[in-house]
Amino acid sequence: MDWLTAENLIALATALLGVLVSTGAVWYERRVPHQRRIGYRVQLDTTIGNASASGAVTGRPGAAVRRGFFNATPALRDATLVLLRIENDGAMSIGADHYTDGDDHGLTVEFEHRRVQAVVVTAPDHPRLLSHFTDSWVGPAEGDAAIQLPKVPLNRGAHYKLLVLLTGGPIGDPVSVDGNIAEGHVHVNHSTTPDDKPPVFSRVARTVTVVLTVCVVALAAIIVREQTPPPIGCARGTLTVTGSTAFAPVVRELAKKYEKDCPGSTVNVTAHGSTAGIRELEASGAKPAKGSPAVVALSDGRKPSGYPQLRESMVAVSLYTLVLNDGIPVESLTLDEIRRLYRGEIKDWNELVPSLHQPVRLISRDANSGTREVFQRRVLGRNELANSSLNCESIDDPASTVVRCELDSTEQVLAAVAKLPGAIGYTELRSGSDLKGLHRVAIDGRRPVVEEIGESPYPYREIEYAYTWGQPPADSLTSSFLNYLIRGSGQDVVLTHGHLPCSTPKGLRICGDG
Structure with a gap:
């Protein structure tokens, strides 16, 4: 499932979001309004009072300059005018029988904190609506805080307006319309006031436009990111580096450095020993998949025979050393003494240090270790003794004369040698x-x-090899990382860890000689 990447998931989620928003908007526009609705809104709420007798503006919000009748009528000193629009803004017509309050009136308009003095009903676009305001409708009594309206049938889009003269309160106090509509409701709707500029798009249209724009921008960003090539010499993807535990510290540091230099790459280091790494690479390559697997196996020395599909690259010359517990005051051993120790002929350190009585403990690596294979081939000239101890402290095999145990990693060997008296390892x-x-x-x-290196006859050294399954593609992460390790800036890390890169002039000569 190569398509199942973070980028593709984000793109899919973004596209689905855009489709859902668009579908939801269409559903809302078509489904929700299919009911009876009466909407109302205040289109004008202004003062015609609050002025001094001389007509000077008081400076308070809503103040006005009055002349003539308004100025001569004391009762209008705190008067306000409200223009209220009542309309059928649903998708279904409303008849007189759809008002279900049960009384003669259909709707009630309430003015909080203000009293009604007079009202005018207008319907310039639908004059026939005025016929429902008959003589039997007397309107509000002077001083009432509410107006009860008759049951006016309203076709879709039909509306009428109330111009109401009020006293007793400032402008802006709440105005509400209440009533019961069969299979419908009364609600406040919104529109522009006379002084406002109408919007080009509705609120729903604006919301859909914004969401779809965000979706398109997100998709474009993903496409641009996908098409933006990585830095020169870099590649994206995931790579596994396995094999040598001795070379693992180098590779771990290199992996972090490569990931920092090459965004979008992940290098996992799983070191289990040189031979184990070769087998893991062989198993990965044998799987029915296209091309070379993204696996690199590092080996201390050349791979064993029997792996014809693996391609090798020389990385560096590595040096190895024997390590001895600090309780043994020995700084140098001859090659013959080392071989006698590992043949089990020297059982106690007093044979080399007469004043010291301490049993010899041989702390070795398991059979997957390249470090052990190099030690056997270049130092011992033969295989090590059989394993005789599970805890590295006591002999479990009665036929053995010396403690020898096998551990899984270089770190375990070092910890055991440092802990156990008389212990020696590599x-x-x-x-x-x-x-x-x-x-x-x-x-x-x-x-x-x-x-x-190359001048001293010190025997315990070997070439570090990197193996791949066949020839990986030139633009693959495998090729990029190998180039980074062998010829790129990774050489500084290799040198820092005490290895000689094969790509240096001196290393090239030594690696060429084998």
Whole structure:
């Protein structure tokens, strides 16, 4: 399911949101108004009072300059005029029988804090509506706070207006219309006042436009992001780097650096040993999938035979060292002494240090370890003894004469050597430099020094190889990361960890010699 990416999910969700909003707007416009509705709104609420006898403006909100009748009538000193529009803004006609209050009136208009003095009903666009305001409708009594309106039939869009003269309160006090409509309701609607400029689009149209615009912008941003190439030399995707635990510290630091330099990439490091990494790569490549899998296996030394599909690249020359518990005051061992120790011929350190009585404990790596394979091939010249201990402290095999245990990683070996008296083990050079409780041991008086590689006969060294399943595509994350590791800025990280990159002039010569 290659399409199931974060970008595609966002695009799909955005498109669905746009469709749902559009569909919802159409449904709202077509479905919701299909009921009987009477809407009302105040189109004018202004003062005709609140002025001094001389006509000077008082400065209060709603103040007015009065002349003539308004100025000569004391009762109108606090008068206001309200223009109220009442209309059928639903999708169905309203007849007189649809008013269900039960009395002779259909609607009631209430003016909070104000008293009605006079009212005029107008219907310039629908003059026949005025015939329903018969002589039997006497209107409000002077001083009432409400007007009861007759049951006026209203076709769709029909309306009439009330111009009401009020006293006793300021402008802006609430005006409400109440009444019961069969299968409908009365509500406040909205429109522009005479001084307002009408909007080009309705509220629903504006909402739909904004939402769809956001959707389009989001989709465009995703498309632009997809079409924007990564930085030169970078690639996007997910890569797994497995294999050597000795080289794992280098790869972990490189992975973080690559992810920072190349946004959109993820490099997972799962080190379980060189041989285990080769097998994992083989299993990934054998799966029925197109192309080379996004897996790189790092190996201390060349891969075992029997993996013809794997392609190798030389990465660096790695140095390894023996490490010894600090309780053993030995700084150098001869090659012969090391071989005798690992053949089980030296069982106690007093054979090398007469004043010290401490059993020898051989802390080794498991069979998947490239570090162990290099140690056996370049130092011992043979395989190690069989495993004789599960806890690295005591012998479990009665036929064995020396403690030898196997651990899964370089970190476990270092921790065990530092903890157990008389313990000796081996590790990649830089990994054995920071832990307390142990020290590095020279071989025949020679110590592992990166600057002396190729000049010193120090035997415990090997080339680090990177393996892929066949030739990965040039634009793949696998190729990009390998180039970053072997020839790119990753060389600085390799050097920092005590390895000599094969791409340097000196490393090129040594790696070429094998």
